[in-house]
Amino acid sequence: MTRPLASSPAVLAAALALTAPLAPAQMIDVAQGPLNAAGTQVKPNIMFILDDSGSMNFEFMPDEVGMTKDWSRDTQRGEFMVGYWSAQCNGVAFDPSLEYAPPVNAAGAAYPNASFTAALPDGFRGSTATTNLPTNLNNSFYYVYVPYTGSPAAMSWTYYSSGAANESTVFYRECMQTMAAAEASGRFRKVTLNTADTSAEAVALRQKYANWYTYYRSRKLTMRSAVGRSFRSIGENYRVGITLLSDASVTSSSFLNVADFVDRSGVGSGLQRSDFYRLLYSAETVDGYTPLRGALSKVGRYFGKTYPGQSTDPVQHSCQRNYALLSTDGYWNVGIPTEPGYETGNYRPLKLDNSGLVGQQDGALDAPYRDSTGSNGGGGDSNSLADVAYHFWNEDLRPDMKDNVPATERDSATHQHLTTFTVGLGVRGTLTYDRNYLTQTSGDYADIVAGRKQWPVPTGTKDSSAYGDATHIDDLWHAAVNGRGQYFSASNPDSLADAISTMISEISKDSGSGAGAGTSTLTPVTGDDWIFLPSFSSSPSWYGDIRAFRFASDPLTGALIAPDTAEGKEIWSARRKLDARAEPRRILFGKPDGTLADFTYANLQAANLQGSFDIACTATKSSLSQCAMLSDAAKAKVNGPNLVSYLRGDTSLYMSQKITENQVFRTRSSLLGDFVNSSPVYLAKAPFKYADAGYSAFATAQASRLKMIYAAANDGMLHAFRVGESTTDSTGGEEAWAFVPRGVINGESMWRLADTTYEANHRNLLDATPVIGDVYDSTTKQWRTILVGGMGAGGRYYYALDITSPLQPQLLWEFTDGNLGLTFGNPVITKNAAGRWVVAFTSGLNNVGDGIGRLFVLDAVDGRLLQRVATPAGNATAPNNLGRLNAWVASETDNTALRYYAGDMQGSLWRFDADDRVAPSGTEAVRLGRALDANGTPQPIVGMPLLTETTTNGVATAIISFGTGRLTNIGDLASTGVQSIYAIKDTLQATGIGGSGDTQVALRHRDANLVQQTLVTSTGTRRVDPVNPVDWSLQNGWYVDLSLSSGERVVLDGVPLGSGVLAYASSIPNSDPCSSGGSAWLYQFDIGKGSVLAATSYSSLLVGIGRTVDSKGNISVVATARDQSLSLAASSAGVTTKSNRVRRTAWRELN
Known part of the structure; x- marks a missing residue:
C-alpha cells in the first residue's frame, strides 16, 4: 500500500516540490575519458638517484680504458692505447653510428647543435670558453674498429671475481695496445675530421662529432643527455623527484621531493619539471666513493616517511606505487671516513625504522632472490645492495595504510613498498648480462632461476677500491631482481637512454576495464x-x-x-x-x-x-x-x-x-x-x-x-x-x-x-x-x-x-x-507498421539546434530520414538530453516496433508513437511520468528502459522499469542525491501517470498511485522489507529508493532474466581513488511484486552486466568490474509473476 505524506511543514514543502513545474534542462558536461574516483589519478612516485661520484668525469668507460701510463687527452697521443679513441673499447668514445642528438630542456626543446669550430666543453653550463676542434685537437680524430671473422663484439670486457679484467682475451689485448702494436695494427683505422671536406656526409659527421664533444664526451655528459632525453616523454601523469648520490639528506637544495612532473602557474603552481632538469644538468661531481646502499636505503625510508629530518610525505594514496631508479658507473662501497661519499650516520644501509643495518635479507628466499651458499639460508652476504632492495620491497612502508597496491606479473606485493630499477653504465660483473634475461631459457640468470647457480657474494674491498669489485655489479643486478624491478647494462649513450626509457615505460600501468x-x-x-x-x-x-x-x-x-x-x-x-x-x-x-x-x-x-x-x-x-x-x-x-x-x-x-x-x-x-x-x-x-x-x-x-x-x-x-x-x-x-x-x-x-x-x-x-x-x-x-x-x-x-x-x-x-x-x-533495429526495416534512435545528449528532444527513424538500408517524433521539451539553450531507447515488440518472431520508450536527464520517461498506434491521434511523444526525489530534484534517466508484461486476472499490463542517476562527468562523482528504481505501467492512454504538462506530478507523489518499497540491509545482503503488495489493476506500479549508500545510482542498462526477473546494477562512486572507482550492488527484482530476490555486493564499480545461458538453459548474470574481473550470478528462481518474452529489440547488444 502507499504511504501517505505527512503534513509537517518540511514534508509539505517537499510535496509542493513534487508538483512544481519542471526545472529547465541544461547542457551536460561530458567526460572525455574514464571517470575514476573524484577525477583523481593515482600517479606513480619515481625517485631518480643521480650518480655524481668523481668517476663520472671520466672520458672513458669502463675504468680499464684509462689504465695507461698517461691518459691525458692532450699529450703523448701517439703512444696512447688505441682503444681509448675507439667505441669498440671505450663506451664514451665517439661512435659514428650513434645519433648524438642534442639534449633537451625542461620544455622538451632541443639544445642547439654544437659548433665544430667553437665547441663548448660542457654544453649544459654557460661559458664563453670554446674549443676549435680541428685546431685545438690536432685535427680531431677517432678510431674505427675493423672487424674480421670471429672478432669480439664491442665492449666485450670480461672480469674475474676479484674485479680484475681478464687480460688474456683477444679483445683486451687489442684495446690495450698502441697503433704500432701488432694486435692493434690492422684492427683499427684512424679517421681524421677537418673542414677541408665539404661533402654533405662529411659535414654531418663533423656535426655529430661536435655534439659528442659538447654533450656526450664524458660519463657525466652522457648521463645528463640520456636521462634528459628519456624523461622528455613523460609528463604530469608521473610524480618525479631527484637526489644526488653524494647527498645524505632529504632537505638540502640538491634533493627534489617527488611531485607532479609538470610546470604549473597559478593555483597549485610549481616548477617541478624545470627544477628536475636544473638539478640534473647542474650537478657537479664530488670526489669520493659510491654509497649506493645508503642512497637506496634513504629513498626507501623517504617513501616510508621515516628518514631523520623528513617533513614531506611523498605518498598520497595507499595504492600508489613507489620506484627508485638507480643509475651508476661504479661499484658500491663504504668509502673512507675522511673522503666525501662515506657511508656514515643515517646514510648507511639502515632498516626502515632506522634501528640498525638491514642485515641478511635474502639468504632463505627461493630462487632467483636468495644469495645463500649453504643450507637453511647460510652463507651469502649481509647488508648488500640486494639486501637493501629486498628489505624495502618486503617491508610495509606505510603500516597505517590499507594494503591495496595493485599487483603486477613481476611484483606481487600489495603493501606499500619500493620497487627498484638499476642500470650499470659501462660496468660489468662476473655474470654474463643479456638484455632479455627475464625471458631467456639459458645463461647465467636462467641458471640462477633454476637453482643451478647462486648470486655471487659481493667480495673484495668494501671500504675503498680504485676500480671496484665485479661482484658488486652482480649485486647491482641482484638488487633489481630483489626489488622486483629490472636491471640494465648500458655501454653507450643510446643504450643508456634506452635503458632509462624502458624503466619508465614499465612504471605505472594504470589499467582497468x-x-x-x-x-x-x-x-x-x-x-x-x-x-x-x-x-x-x-x-x-x-x-x-x-x-x-x-x-x-x-x-x-x-x-x-x-x-x-x-x-x-x-x-x-x-x-x-x-x-x-x-x-x-x-x-x-x-x-x-x-x-x-x-x-x-x-x-x-x-x-x-x-x-x-x-x-x-x-x-x-x-x-x-x-x-x-x-x-x-x-x-x-x-x-x-x-x-x-x-x-x-x-x-x-x-x-x-x-x-x-x-x-x-x-x-x-x-x-x-x-x-x-x-x-x-x-x-x-x-x-x-x-x-x-x-x-x-x-x-x-x-x-x-x-x-x-x-x-x-x-x-x-x-x-x-x-x-x-x-x-x-x-x-x-x-x-x-x-x-x-x-x-x-x-x-x-x-x-x-x-x-x-x-x-x-x-x-x-x-x-x-x-x-x-x-x-x-x-x-x-x-x-x-x-x-x-x-x-x-x-x-x-x-x-x-x-x-x-x-x-x-x-x-x-x-x-x-x-x-x-x-x-x-x-540505435534500435526494428520494423515499422508498414513492414519497412528501420533504425531508430534518440536525439541524444547536448542536442544543439533547437534543443527539442526527438526520436529519429531512418530506413535501415539506405539511411533516408523517414520520421522525426518530437517531445514538447527542450530549447536551443536548454536541450532535452534524451538517453537510451527501447522498442516494444509483440514477439521475438516479429520484430515490429509498436512504440518506443526513452528517458531524459530531467527525469521524464517518454513514450514515442511513430505509427499512430496509441492515443492521442497522430505521431507524438507522451511523458509517462516524472522521476523526482523527495526534494523535487529531477532524477536523470540514462539507461535503457526495460519492457515487460504482467497478467492480472487475465488482463495484460505493460510495465516499463528504469533506474535513475548519471555518471557523465567528474562533478557527478560527488553527487549524493537519492536515486531510485521504478516500475510503472503504461495504460496506453493520451496522458501519463499523474497528469500531463507542467502540472504532471512526480511518480513518488501520492496522486501518481505508486507503491513505495523500502530497501533494508540484512545479513550482508539487501532486500525489500516489508514487500508492500502491488495490485496492477488498481495501482500504477512501484518504486524503491537507493538510500542505503550515499551516492548510489543506476547508470547501466538493466538486464531481463526471464520469468519476470530484471537485474539492475547500481554504482556507488567512492572518493578513494584506490577503490576501482567505488563499489556496486547487483539486484535481481521480481518486477511484478517490487521485491528483491537476490542482491550481491561488489568492491569495485561494475562497468557492465549481461546475460548468459549455459547448455541446459540456465540463465546467469555476467558482471564485469572496473578491475577487469568477471563474475557470474545465478538467476533467481521461484518467481510467481509470469511475463512474456522481453520486449526489447536491442537486447542482443551484449552490453
Missing part, C-alpha cells in the same frame, strides 16, 4: 561459450585491448564457471595480435559516393576529406604541442600524409629519446585504441527467430559464418576481429579490417592522437557500442546483416555497414542532423 564484456552465449549453443573482455590503459600511454576467454562448465550441472581473467590467462589478445602484425592493415573509410576505400591520404584527398588531417607546425587550428621542440627538418614532417600513415600504424615517426627529423609524433604503446564505454559485439550465425518470408533460408545460409567481434575504439576506428573457430585457431584475435566513420573524420580530432600531450588530454573519438541486426532489403530482395553505431561523446553521427559477409563489409549510410546531439542513445 571501462566497458562490459561481450559474450557469445546469449542463447544456449553448445560449445559457443566465448566471452570477450574490453579494457583500457592510460599509462604509459592510452591503449586498449580485447581479450578472449571461454567459460568452463560444471560437468554435472552444466553451470558455467567464470574464467580467470588475470593477465596472460586469455586465449588471445587483440592488442598483442595487432601490434605483432607484419602485413599491412586494411583500414577503410566511406567516400561520398557511398563506397568504401582504403584509409590513405591520397584517397582522402580524392574524396576531398583530407582537410582534417592537414596539420602543420605553422597551423593555428591543429598545431601539435611538440612543435616547439622539433627541429625545422622535423617540423617539415608534420603533415597530412605522415599523420595518416601514423594513424594507420606507421611507427617510424614515433618520438623517443632519440631526437631526429623523423621523430615527430607521440609514441603509442599499442596501435589499438582504448575501450572506455564501448563493448565488443559478437556475431557468427544468424541469432534471430524471425518468421518473415525468406529469413529461415537466410539463417541457414549463415549457419557457418565466421565468428567475429566488432568493437569501436577511441583510436577513431570500428575494428573487426576474427574470433577463431577454436581455442587453437591461430587466426583468433586477428584484425580483419577497421573502419573510420565520417563523423570521426569530420570531427577533426584524430590528429590529437599524435600530440605528445594526449595522455593528459584524452578524447573519446568512437565510444559507443554498435548494434547488429538482420534486415530485409526490399530493393534487392535479400536479407542483410547490418551493424549500426554511434559515437558516444565523440560526435553527432550514426553509421551503418552491411556485414553479411564478415570479411567484405559494405557502407550503407552515415547520418547526422542539425538537431542531433552526442550519440549516446543506442
